[in-house]
Every structure is written in C-alpha cells, then in structure tokens.
Amino acid sequence: MQAAHTPVQPLPASTRRSIALLACATFASMTAQRICDAMLPELSRVFAVSLGQAAQVVSFFAMTYGASQMFYGPIGDRLGKFRIITLATVVASIGSLMAVLAGSLDTLVFARMLMAAGAAGLIPLAMAWVGDSVPNDQLQEMLTRTGLGTTLGLVVGQMIGGVLTDAFGWRWCFVFMTVLFAAVALLLHRDMRRQGLALFRVPVAGATSAAPASVARHTAAPVARTSFLKQITGIAADPWSRTVLAIALVEGAAGFGVLAIWASHLHARLGLSLSLSGAIVALFGLGGVMYMAVGRRMISRFGQQGLVLVGGAIVGICAWVLAYTAHWAFAVPASLVAGFGFFMFHNTVQANATNMTPQARGTSVSLFASFLFLGQSVGVVMAASLIGQMGSSAVVAGGGLVMALEGLFFAWALRRRVHKPVRQPA
Numbered sequence: 001m002q003a004a005h006t007p008v009q010p011l012p013a014s015t016r017r018s019i020a021l022l023a024c025a026t027f028a029s030m031t032a033q034r035i036c037d038a039m040l041p042e043l044s045r046v047f048a049v050s051l052g053q054a055a056q057v058v059s060f061f062a063m064t065y066g067a068s069q070m071f072y073g074p075i076g077d078r079l080g081k082f083r084i085i086t087l088a089t090v091v092a093s094i095g096s097l098m099a100v101l102a103g104s105l106d107t108l109v110f111a112r113m114l115m116a117a118g119a120a121g122l123i124p125l126a127m128a129w130v131g132d133s134v135p136n137d138q139l140q141e142m143l144t145r146t147g148l149g150t151t152l153g154l155v156v157g158q159m160i161g162g163v164l165t166d167a168f169g170w171r172w173c174f175v176f177m178t179v180l181f182a183a184v185a186l187l188l189h190r191d192m193r194r195q196g197l198a199l200f201r202v203p204v205a206g207a208t209s210a211a212p213a214s215v216a217r218h219t220a221a222p223v224a225r226t227s228f229l230k231q232i233t234g235i236a237a238d239p240w241s242r243t244v245l246a247i248a249l250v251e252g253a254a255g256f257g258v259l260a261i262w263a264s265h266l267h268a269r270l271g272l273s274l275s276l277s278g279a280i281v282a283l284f285g286l287g288g289v290m291y292m293a294v295g296r297r298m299i300s301r302f303g304q305q306g307l308v309l310v311g312g313a314i315v316g317i318c319a320w321v322l323a324y325t326a327h328w329a330f331a332v333p334a335s336l337v338a339g340f341g342f343f344m345f346h347n348t349v350q351a352n353a354t355n356m357t358p359q360a361r362g363t364s365v366s367l368f369a370s371f372l373f374l375g376q377s378v379g380v381v382m383a384a385s386l387i388g389q390m391g392s393s394a395v396v397a398g399g400g401l402v403m404a405l406e407g408l409f410f411a412w413a414l415r416r417r418v419h420k421p422v423r424q425p426a
Contacts, residue, residue, distance in 0.1 A: 023149030030153025038162035038278030062377035068120035073366025092118030093181035124369035154285025162278020257379015258399030265392035287339025312407015314341025319400020
C-alpha cells in the first residue's frame with residue numbers, strides 16, 4: 001500500500017548552498033580520478049616504462065580510494081560528514097603538490113595514492129550527507145545535483161589531462177589539482193563556520209553534525225551507534241545490499257575501469273593527439289551533465305528499471321562504435337551519448353546505495369564506493385594488460401557489452417524487488 005501523497009516541501013536555501021559546495025568537492029574528486037587517463041602515453045615515454053606500468057597512477061589511485069572507504073564511512077558517521085569532507089580536501093591538495101614535485105614514477109604513484117586517500121572522502125560522504133539532509137521523495141533528484149560535480153569532473157579531468165600535458169607537460173596537471181583542492185577546502189571551511197561547526201572540535205557523543213540545524217530530518221528516531229564490524233555485518237546480511245555492492249563492483253570494472261583506456265585507444269588506433277583524444281573522451285562527462293540537466297524528467301518517465309536497462313544498452317552500443325570506428329568523427333557522438341547512458345545507470349545505482357542502511361548511511365555509502373573503486377582498480381589493470389593480447393578495440397567493446405548485460409540484470413533485480421511479496425507477521 002502506498003502512502004498518501006504529500007506536497008513536496010522546498011529545501012532551505014542553506015541546504016541548497018551546502019549541496020552546491022559539496023558538488024564542487026565531488027568535481028575535484030572526479031577530476032583527480034580522470035586527469036591521468038590522457039597522459040598515460042606521455043608518462044610511459046617520460047619514465048621509459050610500458051603503458052601497463054604507467055597505468056599504475058590510475059590503478060593504485062583506485063585501490064587506495066576504495067580501501068580508504070573503510071576509514072571514511074565510520075569516522076564520517078561519528079565526527080560529522082561535512083567536517084571530514086573538508087579535512088579530506090586538504091589531504092588531497094597536499095598529495096597533488098607532492099605529485100608536482102615527483103621525480104620518478106614510483107614517487108608519482110605514491111603521491112597519487114595520497115591524493116586518493118583524500119579524494120576518497122568526498123563523493124561517498126557527500127552522497128551520505130545529502131541522504132541525511134534531504135527527504136526521500138527528493139533524494140534522487142538532489143543526488144543528481146551533487147552528481148553534476150562528478151560528471152563535470154569527468155569532462156575537466158579528461159580534457160585538462162590531455163591539454164595541459166600536450167601544452168606544458170604533465171606536472172602542470174597536478175599544479176591545477178593542488179589549487180583546485182585548496183580552493184574547495186577553503187569554501188567548505190567557510191560553510192562549516194556558517195553551520196556553526198568547528199573544524200577540529202569533536203562533537204560530543206550522541207550529537208549530530210551531519211547537516212545544518214535548519215534541515216528537517218527525514219529519518220526516524222536516532223539509532224544507537226553500533227561498532228563498525230556490526231554495521232558491516234548488518235549490511236552484508238541483507239540480500240539487496242549484496243546485490244547493489246556486486247553491481248558496483250562490476251560497474252567499476254567495466255565502466256570506470258575500461259574508460260581509463262579510451263583516450264589511449266583513440267591515440268593509438270586513430271593517431272589522434274593526446275589533447276584531442278582527451279577532449280573526445282571528456283564528452284563522456286558532458287553527456288553525464290546533459291543527463292543531470294534532465295534527470296528529474298527522466299526519473300519520472302522511465303523509473304529506475306527503465307533507467308538502468310536503457311542506460312546500460314546505450315553504453316554498450318556506443319562503446320562498440322568507439323571501439324571499431326575508422327574515423328574520429330564517429331567517436332565524438334559515441335562518447336557523448338555513452339556518458340548520458342552511463343549516468344542514467346550510475347545515478348540509479350547511487351540512489352539505491354544511499355538507502356541501503358539509513359541508520360549507518362556513511363558506512364554503507366562508503367562501502368558502496370569501496371566496491372566501486374575496487375572494481376575500477378581491477379578493471380584498469382585488466383584492461384591495460386589485455387590490450388597487448390586482444391587489442392584495445394576488443395577491450396573497449398568488451399567493457400560496453402558487460403555494461404549492457406549488467407543493465408539488463410539490474411533491471412530484472414529491481415523488478416523482482418518491487419514485486420517481492422511482503423511477509424505478514426504471524
């Protein structure tokens with residue numbers, strides 16, 4: 001039985017402002033993730049290593065990002081998500097500065113791992129903060145707002161990585177990231193002061209500091225805190241949570257992981273410059289921005305099942321076009337439309353992950369991000385290693401096929417969940 005419809009109450013201006021700043025943080029995080037994609041051939045040349053070895057700056061970033069979720073989820077729930085996000089941007093800025101000064105590939109990989117340790121706290125805790133602060137009937141729409149920062153980060157990361165590397169050298173990419181993270185940290189700190197929060201003052205037990213006091217909570221009565229192990233056990237015991245985490249693992253490998261070699265594929269197969277290759281792949285993020293602009297209408301029109309089914313199919317078709325096209329002109333619309341389809345799928349997965357365990361939202365969303373980026377790290381390593389055996393075209397096309405099949409499976413799982421009979425108590 002559905003609850004009676006109630007009018008949607010507009011969010012306070014202060015909450016919308018905080019969400020906008022969190023979108024800036026997610027923008028910085030995703031830019032950091034993707035900025036190395038287009039520079040991989042240059043790093044391979046400068047450090048005299050194979051493309052697979054150069055790809056460590058992507059794969060080790062992803063592994064560190066995923067592993068760090070085990071830290072950020074619980075500490076965000078206890079010390080305040082907004083506070084931890086602010087501190088994490090400072091750590092990411094320090095890591096970016098170390099990358100600027102790196103004199104070897106090993107040092108650069110270490111700096112990228114420190115960047116990842118900071119960037120890891122931004123997207124999942126931003127999602128969790130929105131989940132704490134926004135009513136369920138507006139949650140997926142507001143996640144598209146923070147997701148806008150993520151998708152813009154895809155655009156800028158891919159494009160800046162290629163343009164700055166071609167024009168000035170790879171170090172200037174990390175100069176850009178150092179300044180970006182520092183600026184976001186400053187803006188977040190100012191918003192914390194507006195909320196009445198202190199950066200280093202730990203809240204007393206039982207106090208909530210995840211969102212401004214003006215926000216009307218949509219959650220139920222406060223739930224007693226449990227240990228991290230019990231939270232993880234509770235999440236793992238739920239079949240639907242396991243399904244969402246498995247979807248995240250595969251999506252990370254076939255989606256974000258294979259995406260890391262798209263620019264290298266275009267550079268090698270079609271002879272394009274790093275700048276042009278990065279710009280074409282950056283259209284993937286622009287397609288995501290286009291989805292965010294119409295997300296509200298798409299959600300109401302297609303529903304979650306339709307979004308993942310159609311979105312996965314779009315990614316699959318576009319990946320095959322990009323994999324086997326003989327002219328770069330066809331890669332332009334393929335990358336753009338693939339991004340639109342991918343974020344139809346990804347935004348729906350995010351919404352389900354955010355509501356897995358509302359009483360430990362920070363932990364559950366961070367666990368989701370951990371699986372997503374574990375999948376990405378595995379996907380990058382597999383894609384880079386398989387290129388020598390199968391060729392980049394087969395790897396790109398294979399990633400698209402897996403995404404299409406995953407969309408089909410998740411649509412079936414969502415339909416099964418909706419129609420699953422509810423047990424009545426005896």
